[in-house]
Amino acid sequence: MxxxxxxxxxxxxxxxxxxxxxxxxxKAQPGQFVILQVDQFGERIPLTVCETDExxxxxxxxxxxxxxxxxxxxxxxxxDELQDVVGPLGKPTEIKNYGTVLVVGGGVGIAVLYPVxxxxxxxxxxxxxxxxxxxxxxxxxxxxxxMYSDELILVTDDGSLGQKGLVTDxxxxxxxxxxxxxxxxxxxxxxxxxxxxxxTKAEVPIYxxxxxxxxxxxxxxxxxxxxxxxxxxxxxxxGPEFLGDQVDWDGFIQRMHQYHPEEEEAYQAYQEKQVQLxx
Amino acid sequence: xxxxxxxxxxxxxxxxxxxxxxxxxxxxGYNMEEGQLEAARCxxxxxxxxxxxxxxxxxIPGFIRQIKLGNMAEASKILSRYTNLxxxxxxxxxxxxxxxxxxxxxxSKKFEPVAIGKLERLVAxxxxxxxxxxxxxxKDKGKVAVIGAxxxxxxxxxxxxxxxxxxxxxxxxxxxxxxxxxxxxxxxLPKRIVRKEIEQITEQGxxxxxxxxxxxxxxxxxxxxxxxxxxxxxxxxxxxFLGIPGTNLNGVYSSSEYLTRxxxxxxxxxxxxxxxxxxxxxxxxxxxxxVAMDSARSARRLGADTVTVIYRRSSEELPARVEEYQHxxxxxxxxxxxxxxxxxxxxxxxxxxxxxxxxxxxxxxxxSGRRRPEPIPxxxxxxxxxxxxxxxxxxxxxxxxxxxxxxxxxxxxxxxxDEQTCATSVPGVFAGxxxxxxxxxxxxxxxxxxxxxxxxxxxxKSHHSMATV
Ligand SMILES: Cc1cc2nc3c(=O)[nH]c(=O)nc-3n(C[C@H](O)[C@H](O)[C@H](O)COP(=O)(O)OP(=O)(O)OC[C@H]3O[C@@H](n4cnc5c(N)ncnc54)[C@H](O)[C@@H]3O)c2cc1C
Ligand SMILES: Cc1cc2nc3c(=O)[nH]c(=O)nc-3n(C[C@H](O)[C@H](O)[C@H](O)COP(=O)(O)OP(=O)(O)OC[C@H]3O[C@@H](n4cnc5c(N)ncnc54)[C@H](O)[C@@H]3O)c2cc1C
Ligand code: SF4
Ligand code: SF4
Ligand code: FES
Ligand SMILES: [Mg+2]
Numbered sequence: 118m119x120x121x122x123x124x125x126x127x128x129x130x131x132x133x134x135x136x137x138x139x140x141x142x143x144k145a146q147p148g149q150f151v152i153l154q155v156d157q158f159g160e161r162i163p164l165t166v167c168e169t170d171e172x173x174x175x176x177x178x179x180x181x182x183x184x185x186x187x188x189x190x191x192x193x194x195x196x197d198e199l200q201d202v203v204g205p206l207g208k209p210t211e212i213k214n215y216g217t218v219l220v221v222g223g224g225v226g227i228a229v230l231y232p233v234x235x236x237x238x239x240x241x242x243x244x245x246x247x248x249x250x251x252x253x254x255x256x257x258x259x260x261x262x263x264m265y266s267d268e269l270i271l272v273t274d275d276g277s278l279g280q281k282g283l284v285t286d287x288x289x290x291x292x293x294x295x296x297x298x299x300x301x302x303x304x305x306x307x308x309x310x311x312x313x314x315x316x317t318k319a320e321v322p323i324y325x326x327x328x329x330x331x332x333x334x335x336x337x338x339x340x341x342x343x344x345x346x347x348x349x350x351x352x353x354x355x356g357p358e359f360l361g362d363q364v365d366w367d368g369f370i371q372r373m374h375q376y377h378p379e380e381e382e383a384y385q386a387y388q389e390k391q392v393q394l395x396x
Numbered sequence: 397x398x399x400x401x402x403x404x405x406x407x408x409x410x411x412x413x414x415x416x417x418x419x420x421x422x423x424x425g426y427n428m429e430e431g432q433l434e435a436a437r438c439x440x441x442x443x444x445x446x447x448x449x450x451x452x453x454x455x456i457p458g459f460i461r462q463i464k465l466g467n468m469a470e471a472s473k474i475l476s477r478y479t480n481l482x483x484x485x486x487x488x489x490x491x492x493x494x495x496x497x498x499x500x501x502x503x504s505k506k507f508e509p510v511a512i513g514k515l516e517r518l519v520a521x522x523x524x525x526x527x528x529x530x531x532x533x534x535k536d537k538g539k540v541a542v543i544g545a546x547x548x549x550x551x552x553x554x555x556x557x558x559x560x561x562x563x564x565x566x567x568x569x570x571x572x573x574x575x576x577x578x579x580x581x582x583x584x585l586p587k588r589i590v591r592k593e594i595e596q597i598t599e600q601g602x603x604x605x606x607x608x609x610x611x612x613x614x615x616x617x618x619x620x621x622x623x624x625x626x627x628x629x630x631x632x633x634x635x636x637f638l639g640i641p642g643t644n645l646n647g648v649y650s651s652s653e654y655l656t657r658x659x660x661x662x663x664x665x666x667x668x669x670x671x672x673x674x675x676x677x678x679x680x681x682x683x684x685x686x687v688a689m690d691s692a693r694s695a696r697r698l699g700a701d702t703v704t705v706i707y708r709r710s711s712e713e714l715p716a717r718v719e720e721y722q723h724x725x726x727x728x729x730x731x732x733x734x735x736x737x738x739x740x741x742x743x744x745x746x747x748x749x750x751x752x753x754x755x756x757x758x759x760x761x762x763x764s765g766r767r768r769p770e771p772i773p774x775x776x777x778x779x780x781x782x783x784x785x786x787x788x789x790x791x792x793x794x795x796x797x798x799x800x801x802x803x804x805x806x807x808x809x810x811x812x813x814d815e816q817t818c819a820t821s822v823p824g825v826f827a828g829x830x831x832x833x834x835x836x837x838x839x840x841x842x843x844x845x846x847x848x849x850x851x852x853x854x855x856x857k858s859h860h861s862m863a864t865v
Contacts, residue, residue: 140613140614141613144612144613154570158662158668158669158670160661160671161661161671185670200570201606203568203607203608204612204613205612332653332656332657332660332661332671333568333656335633335795336633336793336794336795337578337633337635337652337793338635338653338656339634339637339652340653342637342644349639349643354794365644367746368644368746371644371645372644372746374746375646375674376672379666379672379674379675380672382667383666383667383672
């Protein structure tokens with residue numbers, strides 16, 4: 118069992134846990150993730166390891182509530198226990214000194230990006246960070262990202278914080294004024310796809326972090342497959358980071374919808390049950 | 397004693413009309429009377445050929461004789477000398493190609509062989525209901541790590557614990573059992589049986605740590621440092637794909653994903669369990685082995701209207717067990733022989749709507765001695781399908797291997813280990829099961845485990861004695 122030691126509400130839809138998982142805490146590097154399962158009935162839920170504290174054996178994860186399993190997580194409190202936490206899974210981000218890097222995070226992708234930012238800064242890069250979300254409250258981890266960024270650009274769809282517009286607009290502006298050696302984009306599929314287009318046009322290599330539907334996370338089922346450079350890759354073991362211009366985006370985005378009817382059914386049933394229980 | 401019947405004593409089964417709608421076990425087992433009737437068919441041969449064709453050389457006439465005498469405890473004791481997983485092997489062993497193939501009774505034209513597997517199951521199921529007598533052996537001989545809790549790893553662990561080793565199994569998933577847990581469906585191998593056989597092993601003092609992916613959660617360096625020896629039994633768990641156009645459409649599965657959703661994650665009990673599996677109407681399964689049968693029969697049970705297995709050779713070459721094939725036909729599974737898929741067809745939303753296939757003919761024999769299937773030009777046709785499941789084999793899982801380059805591999809990427817000893821190129825590291833042989837059988841994986849346990853004992857002893865010189 119894996120105990121949740123701290124629970125913090127970051128936004129309307131985003132929650133943070135610290136969990137005791139000493140083995141993961143000792144090994145996880147930026148870009149890696151865990152799979153957790155609440156109990157025997159639960160799904161195996163992949164979440165990025167946002168931070169570790171090796172001394173106390175804890176890991177930090179941040180999740181967005183979008184369906185049944187994440188809603189169930191949300192109802193857990195400090196002191197509760199998860200049946201399983203396994204990791205760290207996936208290949209770590211290739212952290213080294215590239216020179217000047219541009220990192221772009223959108224929505225809950227910021228939680229996935231944050232350890233990458235920290236790693237890149239500690240490796241001596243000049244880090245320019247763009248964070249974007251629908252509205253001000255959804256731009257999470259602002260201060261922490263700022264700590265490890267040489268420049269932080271904030272973008273919201275509604276202009277409630279920073280520039281009004283899209284992260285791609287901000288990217289274009291940076292590319293226009295600065296030579297960037299390597300870029301990252303982490304967020305919703307559509308966002309990563311457009312970021313890839315912008316970076317590729319500017320001839321800057323860009324990494325994206327793919328989050329396809331997974332089960333085991335150990336290369337055993339093939340559920341997480343994506344076409345990269347026309348080859349079948351398993352995101353859980355070959356990724357999750359890939360070069361954006363090599364990804365078959367249509368295939369990737371379409372496979373994310375595979376279980377929409379079932380997911381909706383499960384979420385609705387869960388919400389109805391919650392209403393019954395809590396009035 | 398009356399006359400021997402020509403045929404095996406039939407085992408009661410759920411009727412096909414009933415069982416195709418549930419996941420309960422198909423074969424219901426013998427009762428004592430049926431078992432004794434069947435046991436009486438055995439000729440009690442002197443140099444029994446059945447023994448030499450069992451990969452773990454079970455004293456078959458010996459245990460069958462005890463059944464006939466009604467002495468189940470003794471029968472069970474005999475089995476336990478050779479096998480740690482009799483309730484499992486009695487159910488899933490390809491008996492007709494092993495012990496039963498050479499049964500002397502079956503050699504005479506009129507008679508079917510003795511139902512050895514079914515008798516083994518009878519004894520094992522009886523034993524599972526008895527309290528285990530655990531001989532409390534002090535665990536002072538040494539520390540051994542076992543990687544992977546499939547049949548191979550479980551066997552090594554059980555055997556070593558019995559003779560006084562402190563054994564820890566590291567398992568990547570949330571539950572032990574390997575393919576027994578995530579692959580072979582409930583209706584052929586109830587998970588209750590798997591759990592009980594595993595309990596008998598943990599009662600010997602074996603520790604199982606789940607959620608431990610060796611190579612990620614724990615490194616091989618740490619294992620080599622903390623233990624006197626280790627055994628790698630990580631299986632051949634990486635699915636192959638044909639790679640034909642449309643492989644990434646929604647509705648195209650590997651059998652590993654399909655069966656994992658159903659078995660490990662209980663997808664057939666969605667939404668009580670959260671993991672979904674597609675509710676399909678028309679299913680196409682590609683392949684002809686046990687894995688294909690299991691996928692097809694599972695799809696049927698999930699409510700598919702049509703399930704078609706397409707196989708590129710003919711019915712004679714079908715590698716699946718005859719019994720499984722017959723069961724599947726009774727359950728309404730259709731077969732399209734000499735057929736190969738060439739493309740998955742998509743609707744406008746990226747969902748599978750059909751499988752384009754081509755007819756094959758058998759040409760000259762290939763390396764395996766089987767006639768090579770060749771496409772017949774112009775014979776393309778389409779099968780309507782919303783789900784396609786590829787059951788075309790697995791390859792070595794690289795999660796551990798990639799982090800352990802010191803270990804020699806063969807040309808297919810499996811671990812290069814000595815068949816006689818399970819020794820690898822790294823001293824103290826042993827390996828066996830599917831990760832050495834490629835996808836094979838439960839009993840072979842278990843057999844390797846038996847060998848490895850003896851060799852590991854030898855290795856640790858000689859090592860200790862060297863250390864004390
Ligand atoms: C490597 C990786 C890292 C991730 N890191 C984070 C993170 O740090 N924070 C975060 O909020 N989310 C992260 N995710 C996504 C997260 O796992 C899903 O949002 C979650 O599993 C959805 O579960 P649900 O039942 O609440 O939603 P559902 O209603 O079941 O699904 C909503 C959508 O989420 C996706 N999804 C569903 N099941 C899975 C699954 N088993 N695996 C992956 N995606 C799925 C599908 O696109 C689906 O349409 C990550 C995913 C991956 C693969
Ligand atoms: C659907 C299906 C049906 C089958 N039907 C039959 C049948 O009827 N009869 C028969 O005899 N055989 C059958 N087989 C084959 C048989 O199941 C296998 O040959 C056998 O299970 C191999 O055993 P193993 O111990 O080598 O590996 P596995 O059973 O594959 O177990 C390996 C275990 O290691 C774990 N693991 C992998 N990597 C790591 C790591 N890095 N760290 C920790 N743990 C790890 C895996 O999670 C798994 O639990 C079938 C196989 C399948 C897939
Ligand atoms: S283990 Fe398999 S081969 Fe050996 S006796 Fe039992 S069924 Fe036959
Ligand atoms: S060969 Fe057949 S008849 Fe002879 S001992 Fe074995 S099971 Fe009995
Ligand atoms: S999640 Fe199963 S192979 Fe990646
Ligand atoms: Mg879900």
